[in-house]
Amino acid sequence: MTTMDEKLEAIMAEVMRRNTGEEEFIQAVREVLESLGRVVAKRPDYIDNALIERICEPERQIIFRVPWVDDQGRVCINRGFRVQFNSALGPFKGGLRFHPSVNLGIVKFLGFEQTFKNALTGLPIGGGKGGSDFNPRGRSDGEVMRFCQSFMTELSRHLGEYTDVPAGDIGVGAREIGYMFGQYKRLSNRYEAAVLTGKGLSYGGSRARKEATGYGATYFVEAMLATRGTSFDGKTCVVSGSGNVAIYTMEKIRAHGGRVVACSDSNGYVVDESGIDLDLVKEIKEVRRERISEYARQKGTGTRYITMGSIWDVPCDVAMPSATQNELTGKDARRLVANGVLAVGEGANMPSTPEAIRVFQEAGVLFAPGKAANAGGVATSALEMQQNASRDSWTFEQTEQRLASIMRHVHDTCAATADEFGAPGNYVLGANIAGFVRVAEAMRAFGVI
Ligand code: NDP
Numbered sequence: 001m002t003t004m005d006e007k008l009e010a011i012m013a014e015v016m017r018r019n020t021g022e023e024e025f026i027q028a029v030r031e032v033l034e035s036l037g038r039v040v041a042k043r044p045d046y047i048d049n050a051l052i053e054r055i056c057e058p059e060r061q062i063i064f065r066v067p068w069v070d071d072q073g074r075v076c077i078n079r080g081f082r083v084q085f086n087s088a089l090g091p092f093k094g095g096l097r098f099h100p101s102v103n104l105g106i107v108k109f110l111g112f113e114q115t116f117k118n119a120l121t122g123l124p125i126g127g128g129k130g131g132s133d134f135n136p137r138g139r140s141d142g143e144v145m146r147f148c149q150s151f152m153t154e155l156s157r158h159l160g161e162y163t164d165v166p167a168g169d170i171g172v173g174a175r176e177i178g179y180m181f182g183q184y185k186r187l188s189n190r191y192e193a194a195v196l197t198g199k200g201l202s203y204g205g206s207r208a209r210k211e212a213t214g215y216g217a218t219y220f221v222e223a224m225l226a227t228r229g230t231s232f233d234g235k236t237c238v239v240s241g242s243g244n245v246a247i248y249t250m251e252k253i254r255a256h257g258g259r260v261v262a263c264s265d266s267n268g269y270v271v272d273e274s275g276i277d278l279d280l281v282k283e284i285k286e287v288r289r290e291r292i293s294e295y296a297r298q299k300g301t302g303t304r305y306i307t308m309g310s311i312w313d314v315p316c317d318v319a320m321p322s323a324t325q326n327e328l329t330g331k332d333a334r335r336l337v338a339n340g341v342l343a344v345g346e347g348a349n350m351p352s353t354p355e356a357i358r359v360f361q362e363a364g365v366l367f368a369p370g371k372a373a374n375a376g377g378v379a380t381s382a383l384e385m386q387q388n389a390s391r392d393s394w395t396f397e398q399t400e401q402r403l404a405s406i407m408r409h410v411h412d413t414c415a416a417t418a419d420e421f422g423a424p425g426n427y428v429l430g431a432n433i434a435g436f437v438r439v440a441e442a443m444r445a446f447g448v449i
Pocket residue numbers: 099101168169170171172213241242243244245246264265266267322323324325327347348349374375377378
């Protein structure tokens with residue numbers, strides 16, 4: 001007789017065959033399937049109905065040409081993607097990433113993760129992701145606008161408040177969302193506010209959406225620390241990246257009494273033992289769009305800018321990787337453990353390699369996987385959709401309170417599910433099982449679709 005584990009291995013082998021070369025997607029699927037053994041042992045119908053196979057296959061994948069004209073009058077071509085992964089729980093929902101590394105495998109991994117993340121929030125949103133290999137770095141506002149308009153000209157055919165609702169991700173912030181919303185409105189001749197989230201406050205955006213991912217990740221880690229009777233107060237922290245997620249993670253850590261001593265971008269990292277000066281980071285990154293090296297140049301004595309080694313060499317109590325996938329390796333994890341790290345919270349999507357996660361878990365480090373810890377961004381996007389649907393707008397405090405209670409729910413769901421399945425404290429297992437079960441139950445109700 002074939003055992004459950006063998007059945008899951010056979011599903012994994014088929015996923016690998018069907019998605020050859022899509023390393024990040026295969027990595028994300030493997031992590032989830034490795035968590036499901038204990039579920040299918042109790043629920044063989046998930047195997048019989050090919051539910052797992054169906055969940056691993058996106059509902060729809062769209063790839064398109066994005067032609068645009070640069071400031072010199074040259075015609076440039078990029079590739080656009082939207083992977084509509086799963087709409088069992090609501091319209092496809094998930095960000096758009098503009099970065100030269102974007103390819104189908106990366107968009108699929110992000111869409112797959114998004115499906116379970118969105119399920120964990122308890123809100124009515126399916127999972128999707130999209131983007132382009134366009135590199136916004138060094139481009140003028142006019143070039144970014146023309147790119148966004150061309151990108152949206154094709155993407156608009158596939159969107160809708162009840163169909164698919166994108167938002168930002170790496171390289172896509174308020175400026176890009178504004179250009180894309182303007183183009184969508186023009187093409188559709190409708191003021192369909194809830195077709196995009198992360199909008200500006202002047203045209204239907206939600207208060208606290210900009211802050212939500214970083215604030216939410218900090219709430220999650222705070223809840224995790226509380227299980228060991230401690231908190232951020234007095235803790236030394238390292239946050240990688242210096243974009244949207246990193247900045248508002250640093251802001252909330254500081255509000256909770258922690259001290260962030262290092263942050264980074266893709267060129268290097270800065271160390272400031274007196275605590276990173278967030279006003280300066282915001283000025284450099286949000287306003288001037290410059291490199292993080294500027295921080296050390298401007299601050300001078302007492303700060304260091306380092307381009308060798310890794311930001312994870314900096315000793316800390318709490319590490320929050322908030323830049324990109326696979327940025328924290330097994331070697332980095334061993335260094336963090338040797339330096340006495342207590343908790344790791346993933347602000348980015350899949351920033352720790354599988355080996356790094358194993359190192360943390362074996363060392364008894366509290367570990368919050370991205371699909372749980374960074375769910376506050378998309379959850380607040382769902383709150384933005386709610387405000388748009390009711391033609392209302394909430395205060396910052398009201399929205400932040402909802403965010404805090406959603407993060408508490410995500411934390412408690414992961415912890416309780418890990419307990420129920422005999423792995424107390426294993427947030428990876430808890431998040432994967434709880435997210436999977438919610439999607440699977442809805443899909444089962446729909447029959448074979
Ligand atoms: P931003 O574009 O605002 O910032 C990204 C940051 O990560 C920058 O500091 C960037 O440095 C760095 N980075 C990007 N790519 C790489 C790379 N290949 N190597 C090293 N550093 C890199 O993006 P966000 O802050 O929005 O996103 C960060 C992470 O959080 C991503 O994994 C994203 O998927 C995830 N996330 C975002 C949410 C959101 O609401 N925005 C919600 C949930 C998760 P540089 O400028 O040098 O490229």
